[in-house]
Amino acid sequence: MPDPNGFLRYDRRLPARRPVPVRISDWREVYPPAGEELIREQATRCMDCGIPFCHDGCPLGNRIPDWNDLVRTGNWDAAVESLHATNNFPEFTGRLCPAPCEAACVLGIGGGQPVTIKQVEVEIADAAVARGGLRPRPVPAPTGRSVAVVGSGPAGLAAAQQLARAGHAVTVYERDDAIGGLLRYGIPDFKLEKQHIDRRLAQLAAEGVQFRTGVDVGVDVTAEQLRAEHDAVLLACGALQGRDTPETPGRQLRGVHQAMAHLVAANRVVAAAGDGRPALAVLSDGTPIDAAGKHVVIIGGGDTAADCLGVAHRQGAAGVHQLDLYPEPPQTRDAARDPWPTWPWVLRSYPAHEEGGERVFAVAVQEFVDDGTGQVKGVRIAEVSVEKRDGRRIVTPLPGSERELPADLVLLAIGFEGTEQQPLLEQFGVRRNARGAVDARPDWQTDADGVFVAGDMHRGASLIVWAIAEGRAAAAAIHAYLGGVGELAAPVDPARQPLAAR
Numbered sequence: 001m002p003d004p005n006g007f008l009r010y011d012r013r014l015p016a017r018r019p020v021p022v023r024i025s026d027w028r029e030v031y032p033p034a035g036e037e038l039i040r041e042q043a044t045r046c047m048d049c050g051i052p053f054c055h056d057g058c059p060l061g062n063r064i065p066d067w068n069d070l071v072r073t074g075n076w077d078a079a080v081e082s083l084h085a086t087n088n089f090p091e092f093t094g095r096l097c098p099a100p101c102e103a104a105c106v107l108g109i110g111g112g113q114p115v116t117i118k119q120v121e122v123e124i125a126d127a128a129v130a131r132g133g134l135r136p137r138p139v140p141a142p143t144g145r146s147v148a149v150v151g152s153g154p155a156g157l158a159a160a161q162q163l164a165r166a167g168h169a170v171t172v173y174e175r176d177d178a179i180g181g182l183l184r185y186g187i188p189d190f191k192l193e194k195q196h197i198d199r200r201l202a203q204l205a206a207e208g209v210q211f212r213t214g215v216d217v218g219v220d221v222t223a224e225q226l227r228a229e230h231d232a233v234l235l236a237c238g239a240l241q242g243r244d245t246p247e248t249p250g251r252q253l254r255g256v257h258q259a260m261a262h263l264v265a266a267n268r269v270v271a272a273a274g275d276g277r278p279a280l281a282v283l284s285d286g287t288p289i290d291a292a293g294k295h296v297v298i299i300g301g302g303d304t305a306a307d308c309l310g311v312a313h314r315q316g317a318a319g320v321h322q323l324d325l326y327p328e329p330p331q332t333r334d335a336a337r338d339p340w341p342t343w344p345w346v347l348r349s350y351p352a353h354e355e356g357g358e359r360v361f362a363v364a365v366q367e368f369v370d371d372g373t374g375q376v377k378g379v380r381i382a383e384v385s386v387e388k389r390d391g392r393r394i395v396t397p398l399p400g401s402e403r404e405l406p407a408d409l410v411l412l413a414i415g416f417e418g419t420e421q422q423p424l425l426e427q428f429g430v431r432r433n434a435r436g437a438v439d440a441r442p443d444w445q446t447d448a449d450g451v452f453v454a455g456d457m458h459r460g461a462s463l464i465v466w467a468i469a470e471g472r473a474a475a476a477a478i479h480a481y482l483g484g485v486g487e488l489a490a491p492v493d494p495a496r497q498p499l500a501a502r
């Protein structure tokens, strides 16, 4: 029986972030562990609602009130079990998820203080490591069926673990030199230190999952070869086609890059630092892309832009502007627009924003300015209004509002246009739809029989929690397709959408 008065006795509290001057001098995670006393106090705030709306916010169907109560009573081993019953990788979601469960928590109604669900989650996940490590689960006798998983992000890895635990032989193919998808080289260490991925991979390997890195499916191995070697294929190649702005004058200048190029180069330097290799971020052709001493302009307002901001601070940028096309959102939920328990449009400030830089809202880039040598020296912006007409976005500059910002490095973080156009698609006989994603039938198969799809490749650029949910559900469908015994958990179907008011 949970404490019915916990939320009256305790306010919502999170552990203090590491001080800004300390944390921007290294790449370690921003949040220190919460400590048992704080986390048990916060778990006590959960009311174990008759209808736990937090469940509806989370596509994984996490048993949130159950593990809150287990933490409250100090029953950590059972909390670890309960958490892993619905989520293969709570150490990732606990660190990285924007927590739609908290937006849906009953304690958040009317501007109240939701339970710190995500913090409780990460503390349980870390307790699992502290209390004996991520032990491999015993796997059943081999079924004799084999599955190829293409792409090693959270969707591919969740599916791989589920299928291996059902007795299938699973091989994960990844074109990069390391496993993890965006978790590995997209998301910086100050949000997710990479030992968390490595620990989990050791568990998957011990459960029988085979990993093959440096294999670009469609190039190094054909779809035909893969289909001949395996009984089913799961495509989990992400949505990595970065949106560009080719029509903006000056786009071709040196120093104007896709945000992902910057993040991947920076994360590779951090990964290599253990080997004592040099510290300046460069592209694979040697082009410098480091922010050290530079005026940086980041275009975009989402996760990718905030990650570039945090990286620029740690690289020692002289100054950073982050530009957003839209006006500054409100600080609190506008209930008329986004009623509880939906995901609200509010100003989202990441730890990187606390570290410096200036956010500029309701502006659009008119031109990247040449210094006369083909290198960018500035960004000319104008204030704009944005409206939707007939489903189209109309951006109108305000006359006389133009000004120039200094810029030696410009990073485009303006979103993704779906999965990349690559040889693998045609070889497997699957097509990108109008959103650049790959459609799935209700059983997660693509247009090609025996070829399944999950994660960002199916959904479009989304969240880790959705990637894991889709990976689990696609694994359940593959298990059924292979005639496996019993059913695996399938938290979502391909048509499932986040909670929304309209």
Ligand SMILES: Cc1cc2nc3c(=O)[nH]c(=O)nc-3n(C[C@H](O)[C@H](O)[C@H](O)COP(=O)(O)OP(=O)(O)OC[C@H]3O[C@@H](n4cnc5c(N)ncnc54)[C@H](O)[C@@H]3O)c2cc1C
Binding pocket: 096, 097, 098, 150, 151, 152, 153, 154, 155, 156, 173, 174, 175, 176, 180, 181, 182, 183, 186, 187, 191, 215, 216, 217, 218, 236, 237, 238, 239, 240, 263, 303, 304, 307, 422, 424, 454, 455, 456, 457, 461, 462, 463, 464, 465, 467
């Ligand atoms: C910079 C950034 C920060 C983000 N931060 C957050 C966050 O804080 N919280 C959050 O919830 N979400 C965040 N996201 C979104 C989240 O990372 C993605 O939704 C999630 O990683 C999608 O998982 P996935 O498995 O579908 O694909 P991905 O993680 O993209 O993995 C796809 C993998 O497929 C591989 N691949 C592609 N084609 C081939 C091929 N032909 N052969 C072999 N391998 C191939 C790719 O190399 C890649 O490793 C962020 C995204 C970005 C870009």
Ligand code: SF4
Binding pocket: 045, 046, 047, 048, 049, 051, 052, 053, 054, 055, 064, 065, 068, 104, 105, 106, 107, 115, 117
């Ligand atoms: S909605 Fe909030 S208070 Fe209710 S069970 Fe979920 S976490 Fe606990």
